[in-house]
Amino acid sequence: MIRIVQSDEFTLKREEQDLHAKEREIVIDMIKQVRQHGDEAVRAFTRRFDGIDLHDFRVPFEQYEAAYQQVSPLFLEALRDAIRNIRKYHEGQLRPSTLTPMADGVLLGQLIRPLKRVGVYVPGGTAAYPSSVLMNVIPAQVAGVKEIVLVTPPDREGNISPGVLVAIHELGVKEVYRIGGAQAIAALAYGTETIRAVDKIVGPGNIYVALAKQAVFGKVGIESMAGPSDILVIADDSADPEYVAADLLSQAEHGELSQAILLTPSRTLAEQVAAQIVHQVAKLPRRAIAEAAIRNMGAIVVTKDLQEAVAIANRVAPEHLELLVRDAEEYISQIENAGAIFVGAYSSEPVGDYFCGTNHVLPTEGTARFSSPLNVDDFLKKQSLIRYSKEALMKNGRKIIEMAQVEGLEAHANAIRIRLEKEGKGE
Ligand SMILES: NC(=O)c1ccc[n+]([C@@H]2O[C@H](COP(=O)([O-])OP(=O)(O)OC[C@H]3O[C@@H](n4cnc5c(N)ncnc54)[C@H](O)[C@@H]3O)[C@@H](O)[C@H]2O)c1
Ligand SMILES: N[C@H](CO)Cc1c[nH]c[nH+]1
Ligand SMILES: [Zn+2]
Numbered sequence: 001m002i003r004i005v006q007s008d009e010f011t012l013k014r015e016e017q018d019l020h021a022k023e024r025e026i027v028i029d030m031i032k033q034v035r036q037h038g039d040e041a042v043r044a045f046t047r048r049f050d051g052i053d054l055h056d057f058r059v060p061f062e063q064y065e066a067a068y069q070q071v072s073p074l075f076l077e078a079l080r081d082a083i084r085n086i087r088k089y090h091e092g093q094l095r096p097s098t099l100t101p102m103a104d105g106v107l108l109g110q111l112i113r114p115l116k117r118v119g120v121y122v123p124g125g126t127a128a129y130p131s132s133v134l135m136n137v138i139p140a141q142v143a144g145v146k147e148i149v150l151v152t153p154p155d156r157e158g159n160i161s162p163g164v165l166v167a168i169h170e171l172g173v174k175e176v177y178r179i180g181g182a183q184a185i186a187a188l189a190y191g192t193e194t195i196r197a198v199d200k201i202v203g204p205g206n207i208y209v210a211l212a213k214q215a216v217f218g219k220v221g222i223e224s225m226a227g228p229s230d231i232l233v234i235a236d237d238s239a240d241p242e243y244v245a246a247d248l249l250s251q252a253e254h255g256e257l258s259q260a261i262l263l264t265p266s267r268t269l270a271e272q273v274a275a276q277i278v279h280q281v282a283k284l285p286r287r288a289i290a291e292a293a294i295r296n297m298g299a300i301v302v303t304k305d306l307q308e309a310v311a312i313a314n315r316v317a318p319e320h321l322e323l324l325v326r327d328a329e330e331y332i333s334q335i336e337n338a339g340a341i342f343v344g345a346y347s348s349e350p351v352g353d354y355f356c357g358t359n360h361v362l363p364t365e366g367t368a369r370f371s372s373p374l375n376v377d378d379f380l381k382k383q384s385l386i387r388y389s390k391e392a393l394m395k396n397g398r399k400i401i402e403m404a405q406v407e408g409l410e411a412h413a414n415a416i417r418i419r420l421e422k423e424g425k426g427e
Helices: 021-037 039-050 061-070 073-091 130-143 162-171 181-190 207-216 241-252 267-281 287-297 306-316 328-334 349-354 390-406 410-422
Strands: 004-006 098-101 107-114 117-121 147-151 175-177 200-202 230-235 259-264 299-302 320-324 340-343 380-387
Touching (some): 004 267, 021 181, 039 181, 061 162, 073 130, 117 181, 130 147, 130 162, 147 181, 181 207, 241 267, 259 287, 259 306, 267 287, 320 328, 320 349, 340 349, 390 410
Parallel strands (some): 004 299, 117 147, 230 259, 230 320, 259 299
Antiparallel strands (some): 098 107, 107 380
16 A cells, blocks of 8 residues: 655655645635635635534534533543643743843843734644644743634534533633634634734644645744644664554544655565554544555655665655654754654654644644744744944944945935934034
8 A cells, every 4th residue: 555665766746746736726716705705705615615504603602611521531631731741841932032231331132022813723624633722822822922813613513523622711712713724714814704813823734724824924924834744754673563654644644645654774664564554554443544645645765774764854854753763862963854853662743743742733745944843932023122322323323324325325324424413423
């Protein structure tokens, strides 16, 4: 089911073609419709893609109460532990504003302020993602964002999964709309009769969601291209093939566009993992999705050695990278491009998806070359503060004028010159 190739035959699908040209066109048109027709367009797309006609996008309050009756005590305990871990990890990312005193009484600063109004996308098309509620909302709260607007798609009865509702309630998010896909992103970016526009949209989703976020960037901020999940495992012959296959499948089951790649110098391991995938996938409830993902986007690449595996991994720039090799720590510094690095046999990827505290909203589609995991800084903006003194201006004014004149910007030069002249320092 999964192709096994030698390293010199391996190409990435995204290197061969623009994988998402059709979907890009679709979302651009959807965004246009929502801009023109507001709620009416959102309602029509929800009818078409989620199969429900919603008059009110808000989640009825009784649904939160009922949700607590539908989740297990262990789920609630796990959720609360995960909240603690995620909060602690993200609190470690906070840093204060800075004020730097310079010569002659000059004070320069970097002020850090939370964003005012942020939209959070929680995916929910083919699976429910309570964990994504935590991963988006907690860093926003740690940053001090006051207005958090959460959107998530409804099921065919118009309901949101109990796990998601409980997670929302545990974190105290109040503004929640049952809408998803590109229509939800457009509504958050441009506003509708019901939904007030936000300053930034964060959160993972399928390819329609990721491309819609890309398309509205500029009107609002976005954190990254957190689209279809992917995983890359680097393993040597010390790795357990059952673990490798299970971890690859853990991401393949997200969606048919999920990419799962194993790089190994061991032909024996390659064949054992391929056999394990066939064996394990057969038992999965989401077998059809995982099989399609493995068939379309999966690969086992037999490399010359581990160094070549590292070089290919840096080219792939995966969302998740697992190091299942002897002396795994020694390879960490060589992994330049990966959203999250999981080190050793017990750092299985779902540990990061749910629980340890790091953020699972990660850059996909190779964008780990330049993007980072969602973090507290995504919810903050920085402002420069300049308090220049008279003494400093009198001392440096001539130099500033000279720079302005080299740029041919005489009005800039004048703004400084006028002050120097008033103080009797002009030429
Ligand atoms: N990168 C990350 O950090 C990360 C984290 C969690 C989940 N994910 C990804 O999120 C995704 C979740 O996907 P999902 O589909 O279950 O939920 P989703 O909420 O992302 O998407 C569902 C929505 O897609 C829209 N849609 C479906 N088919 C469409 C079509 N043909 N045309 C236009 N719009 C359409 C619908 O409006 C629907 O509400 C997976 O790909 C998963 O890998 C990524
Ligand atoms: N693996 C996903 C990020 O790509 C996050 C997730 C949530 N639930 C399960 N997995
Ligand atoms: Zn996952």
